[in-house]
Amino acid sequence: AQSVTQLDSQVPVFEEAPVELRCNYSSSVSVYLFWYVQYPNQGLQLLLKYLSGSTLVESINGFEAEFNKSQTSFHLRKPSVHISDTAEYFCAVSVGYGGSQGNLIFGKGTKLSVKP
Amino acid sequence: NAGVMQNPRHLVRRRGQEARLRCSPMKGHSHVYWYRQLPEEGLKFMVYLQKENIIDESGMPKERFSAEFPKEGPSILRIQQVVRGDSAAYFCASSSGLAGSTDTQYFGPGTRLTVL
Numbered sequence: 001a002q003s004v005t006q007l008d009s010q011v012p013v014f015e016e017a018p019v020e021l022r023c024n025y026s027s028s029v030s031v032y033l034f035w036y037v038q039y040p041n042q043g044l045q046l047l048l049k050y051l052s053g054s055t056l057v058e059s060i061n062g063f064e065a066e067f068n069k070s071q072t073s074f075h076l077r078k079p080s081v082h083i084s085d086t087a088e089y090f091c092a093v094s095v096g097y098g099g100s101q102g103n104l105i106f107g108k109g110t111k112l113s114v115k116p
Numbered sequence: 117n118a119g120v121m122q123n124p125r126h127l128v129r130r131r132g133q134e135a136r137l138r139c140s141p142m143k144g145h146s147h148v149y150w151y152r153q154l155p156e157e158g159l160k161f162m163v164y165l166q167k168e169n170i171i172d173e174s175g176m177p178k179e180r181f182s183a184e185f186p187k188e189g190p191s192i193l194r195i196q197q198v199v200r201g202d203s204a205a206y207f208c209a210s211s212s213g214l215a216g217s218t219d220t221q222y223f224g225p226g227t228r229l230t231v232l
Contacts, residue, residue, distance in 0.1 A: 036223070044209075049220065051218045
C-alpha cells in the first residue's frame with residue numbers, strides 16, 4: 001500500500017526567506033507525485049506534478065520540487081517566499097489505476113505561515 | 117470555462133437527517149472523485165465514478181454513504197442518518213480521462229458539512 005508522510009505540520013518563515021516543505025512516500029510501484037495548495041476555505045489547487053522525465057519540476061509562481069527515487073522524497077522548495085504564499089500544502093501520490101489515474105493518497109498537510 | 121462546482125458550500129444537518137452533496141465536473145470531464153477532509157487531517161479518498169458507473173468505492177464507509185454519477189446531471193454524494201462524526205469538508209475532483217494514468221484531478225471548493 002502507498003502512503004505519504006509530511007514531516008512538518010507547520011512551517012513559519014519570514015518573508016523573502018527560503019522554505020522547504022518535506023514529503024516522503026512509500027510505494028512498491030512507480031508513482032506519480034503532486035503538490036496541491038489550499039488557501040483558507042477554498043478547494044485544492046494543483047501546484048506542480050511529477051509524472052516522468054526530468055526529476056525537477058517547477059510551478060509558475062516560483063515553487064519547485066525534485067523527485068528523488070532513492071530517498072523516496074518529493075520536497076517542495078521556494079527560494080524566497082511572499083506573504084501570499086501563506087496556505088496549507090498537500091503532497092499526494094497516485095499509482096494509476098487500470099489506465100486511469102485512480103485515487104490520490106494525500107499527506108496530512110503542512111501549514112506554511114509567512115510573516116512580514 | 118467553469119471549474120468544478122460544488123453545492124451547497126455549507127450544509128448544516130441535525131443528527132439523523134440526510135445530507136446530499138452535489139458536484140458538477142468541469143466541462144468535458146467524465147471522471148469524478150470524492151474525498152473527505154476531517155479537521156487537522158489530509159484528504160481521504162472515498163469513491164471514484166465515471167458516468168453511470170462506480171469504479172472504486174474502497175474508501176466509502178460501508179453504511180449510510182452512497183454515491184452516483186448519472187448520465188445527466190451532477191454527481192451526488194448522499195449520507196443518510198448523519199452523525200456528528202460525519203462533520204467534515206467534502207471535496208469533489210474531476211478529470212477528463214483522456215490522459216489515462218497521467219490525468220490531472222481538478223478540485224472543487226468543497227462542501228463543509230456540520231452535523232449538530
